Amino acid sequence: MSTPTATPSLNAGPQVRTPSITSVDRRVLPIDGQVRNLLGLYLSAFKNYDEAARTIQISKDTVAKYFEGNPNIALYVFDRMYSVLKDKVEPAKLKDALDGASYEEIVSRARERNGQQIDVVMYKMTSRLREVLTLYTNSFPSRARAAAKIGINPRTFKAYVKGDIASFPKGKFEQVVKILREKGHSEKELLELSGVSDWSELVAPKARAESATMSTADVIKEILARFEAGTLNSRALDKNLQAAAAKLFGDFGSAVRAAMQQLDERLNRQIENDISKGNYIDAFKGIRKLEQFIGTYAMRERTAVRTGGYGKKKEWFDDLKAMRERKNRLKLQAFRALRIHDFPADRPELVENVRTPDIEHEVSDYDPVRRYQPGDMLKHPEFGVGRVLKLVEPRMIQVTFGPKTGEKTLVMNSQGERPEPRAG
Numbered sequence: 001m002s003t004p005t006a007t008p009s010l011n012a013g014p015q016v017r018t019p020s021i022t023s024v025d026r027r028v029l030p031i032d033g034q035v036r037n038l039l040g041l042y043l044s045a046f047k048n049y050d051e052a053a054r055t056i057q058i059s060k061d062t063v064a065k066y067f068e069g070n071p072n073i074a075l076y077v078f079d080r081m082y083s084v085l086k087d088k089v090e091p092a093k094l095k096d097a098l099d100g101a102s103y104e105e106i107v108s109r110a111r112e113r114n115g116q117q118i119d120v121v122m123y124k125m126t127s128r129l130r131e132v133l134t135l136y137t138n139s140f141p142s143r144a145r146a147a148a149k150i151g152i153n154p155r156t157f158k159a160y161v162k163g164d165i166a167s168f169p170k171g172k173f174e175q176v177v178k179i180l181r182e183k184g185h186s187e188k189e190l191l192e193l194s195g196v197s198d199w200s201e202l203v204a205p206k207a208r209a210e211s212a213t214m215s216t217a218d219v220i221k222e223i224l225a226r227f228e229a230g231t232l233n234s235r236a237l238d239k240n241l242q243a244a245a246a247k248l249f250g251d252f253g254s255a256v257r258a259a260m261q262q263l264d265e266r267l268n269r270q271i272e273n274d275i276s277k278g279n280y281i282d283a284f285k286g287i288r289k290l291e292q293f294i295g296t297y298a299m300r301e302r303t304a305v306r307t308g309g310y311g312k313k314k315e316w317f318d319d320l321k322a323m324r325e326r327k328n329r330l331k332l333q334a335f336r337a338l339r340i341h342d343f344p345a346d347r348p349e350l351v352e353n354v355r356t357p358d359i360e361h362e363v364s365d366y367d368p369v370r371r372y373q374p375g376d377m378l379k380h381p382e383f384g385v386g387r388v389l390k391l392v393e394p395r396m397i398q399v400t401f402g403p404k405t406g407e408k409t410l411v412m413n414s415q416g417e418r419p420e421p422r423a424g
Helices: 033-044 049-055 060-067 075-088 091-098 103-107 127-138 143-149 154-162 170-182 187-194 208-212 216-229 239-249 252-277 280-304 309-337
Strands: 027-030 072-074 122-124 167-169 377-380 384-393 396-400 407-411
Touching (some): 033 091, 049 154, 060 167, 127 143, 167 170, 239 252
16 A cells, blocks of 8 residues: 655644754653653554664663653654654554644644753662562562553563663652552561662662763764774663764764764774785784774664665665775785785775684794795794795795785795694
8 A cells, every 4th residue: 555645734644744853952842642642652663662762763761761750752752753653653543643633733832941850760770679670560460460550551661670771760669669568568678679778879860961061072982982892782872972972963873973984984094004014914903893893883873774764774875885895995905915815906895705814813923944835824023924825945935925025935944843823
């Protein structure tokens, strides 16, 4: 079935084209019945909170707050949710959720945040706090009944109990404690089970203040550090960093793209310099690192653009293609310098899936009393890293040290032992 064409009419309901609202817009929208209907419809379109949050580039905790206590929702977040709903759900369901209103009518209720704190107080979700929630859940016939008793969506409550969400609303937890005390558990017992002496110790710190002090350079620096550490795709990404990235770049994905562009440019320049100087150990080390970072970026951005539409997907694909082409040209240049593979100079794409050698751990110091075979890597004290091309005589080998130094004939002991690669 084809999708009806959008019209500019204010009465067109779900077919109205959604305006572009960025995270720079500081307005908030009161969560009334119609907004809550749309929030519920949005969540029902996904398998879990994690997927629902990633699609609109916010955290699971933020999604949970909108469902369980926040009086307002950021206007740009609502705008993203509504855009996704138009693509994912049937027009009739969206019309029912709107309950007679149009998108424009709902958005017109937005107001300036005016610097007021709109987040409810949250308790940080520790393993001990989850034990209290488990005790509470076990006092009911089902988890759904336990969730309904304190007015929480069953799917949200399940995510809390599993520890998928990092914080829990203070007001809801106070209800849990009250119900458990009515069921015979003392407050002292519940405090001990929670691992604290006072409930105030559970209050989660706010990320807003620290994120406000971060500059564009700070955000890039932090993301580069996560590229280096291999933690960019971790689910435990720092909320301050994500908040600052959204504020300064529009969304976290755009900040990652800017950081990757800097990283790509720096490593390409470094590798090219190492190859020109015949420093092949560092050149191949840099190529391997660049391959790792490109792989990390590909995985991160594939998630970010999954629902971003054709334009965003093409932009990501073109970026990734250009990065791989630049990397492959350098990789081919290094291969040809040491004649590791016989690829044509004008076909860098052929090396994309060829293993990049770990020269640092495959090379051994040149020793004339050792025996060498074609393909062996050695490091000469004067000529640097070279690769054995062929045996010239029983006691002579021809070695290439790259274009800068050229080929040299070296002595070896035909009866000696093969050299051992360096330990990794």
